[in-house]
Amino acid sequence: MSGVDGVRILPYSHVVGQPELKLALELNYIAPRIGGVLISGQRGTAKSTVVRAFSLMTSDELPVTLPINATDDRVLGGWHLDALMQGEARTQRGLLEEADTKGMLYIDEVNLLDDHIVNIILDVVSTGVLSVQREAIDTVRNLSFGLVGTMNPEEGGLRPQLLDRFGLMVAVSELDQELRRAMVMTVLRFDDEAATPSPWLAEGLAADRTLRDRLARARDSVPDVRLGEDVVELCADIATGLRAVGHRGEVVTAWAARALAAFEGADEVTAPHVRQVAPLSLRHRRPEAAHGGPVEWTEEESELLDRLLG
Numbered sequence: 001m002s003g004v005d006g007v008r009i010l011p012y013s014h015v016v017g018q019p020e021l022k023l024a025l026e027l028n029y030i031a032p033r034i035g036g037v038l039i040s041g042q043r044g045t046a047k048s049t050v051v052r053a054f055s056l057m058t059s060d061e062l063p064v065t066l067p068i069n070a071t072d073d074r075v076l077g078g079w080h081l082d083a084l085m086q087g088e089a090r091t092q093r094g095l096l097e098e099a100d101t102k103g104m105l106y107i108d109e110v111n112l113l114d115d116h117i118v119n120i121i122l123d124v125v126s127t128g129v130l131s132v133q134r135e136a137i138d139t140v141r142n143l144s145f146g147l148v149g150t151m152n153p154e155e156g157g158l159r160p161q162l163l164d165r166f167g168l169m170v171a172v173s174e175l176d177q178e179l180r181r182a183m184v185m186t187v188l189r190f191d192d193e194a195a196t197p198s199p200w201l202a203e204g205l206a207a208d209r210t211l212r213d214r215l216a217r218a219r220d221s222v223p224d225v226r227l228g229e230d231v232v233e234l235c236a237d238i239a240t241g242l243r244a245v246g247h248r249g250e251v252v253t254a255w256a257a258r259a260l261a262a263f264e265g266a267d268e269v270t271a272p273h274v275r276q277v278a279p280l281s282l283r284h285r286r287p288e289a290a291h292g293g294p295v296e297w298t299e300e301e302s303e304l305l306d307r308l309l310g
Helices: 019-030 048-061 071-074 083-084 097-100 116-128 177-193 199-224 229-242 248-263 273-286 299-308
Strands: 037-040 065-068 077-079 091-093 104-107 129-135 138-142 146-151 168-171
Touching: 019 037, 019 048, 019 146, 019 168, 019 199, 019 248, 019 273, 048 104, 048 146, 048 199, 065 097, 071 077, 071 097, 071 116, 097 104, 104 116, 116 129, 116 146, 168 273, 177 199, 199 248, 229 248, 229 273, 229 299, 248 273, 273 299
Parallel strands: 037 146, 037 168, 065 104, 104 146
Antiparallel strands: 077 091, 129 138
8 A cells, every 4th residue: 555655554454453542543533622642552563553554544644743853843833944044034834734734643752752842732732723922923723633642651651741631542562472473464465465456455445445434424423422411420430430630531531432432323422432432531540650650451440440330
């Protein structure tokens, strides 16, 4: 499969494993107000591959990628330096506006990025508004894009205030033995068949188109999905039971459950929807995770969640 500028990307539908990561990306696409996805995992766990394949599947574009050394000018936009040197005042749009055009902003190693830059990006994602008032530039623009950040926990974490601002979090683990074999076979097959037309690749692209249409329908139908008071109370009870820090967790849980219901074509949100999304919306808001501890969802927490759900 060829992406932008001839970049070869495995079809999203052929990516092996990582169901939680895929679900988080899909829910964030259906309901952008969720506020982004943070992916934690060691090197070589296909984080970037899944993100790029998803972006290409949903928008026919690779995501706008933010470099670690990004400056305010590069992120927010500023004056075109070459034009200024020639006496012409011309503005240059930043990466956030590019992400609005292409659909996704991807921050690799977000934990190594300057906190100031991360905070700006999260504010724009949360409000949908980019306000630039600096160096004789005074602009306000409405922007909308999916935000995805990846990090290797061995290289440090995010400050709790920034961690909480990401709507969903996924802890990517290594594949089991069976999936490892399937992954190797998929990579080898893709290398062999990507350069020429292939029934296998055509099958993956067709599945991608079907999924994209389904995601688009779910995105349109989210406002029509009923979110009853009983489900809202359940979201709050789960956040309390897991001792979630702050109150963003229960709100995101409700949004994510509603997005999942829309994806499944349901008319209303039910307890199983909440059960499926709760680890994504609450794992990084537990006290230990919020203060630099492990983000893995334990068996004990799954049992607690089951008890809370009755």
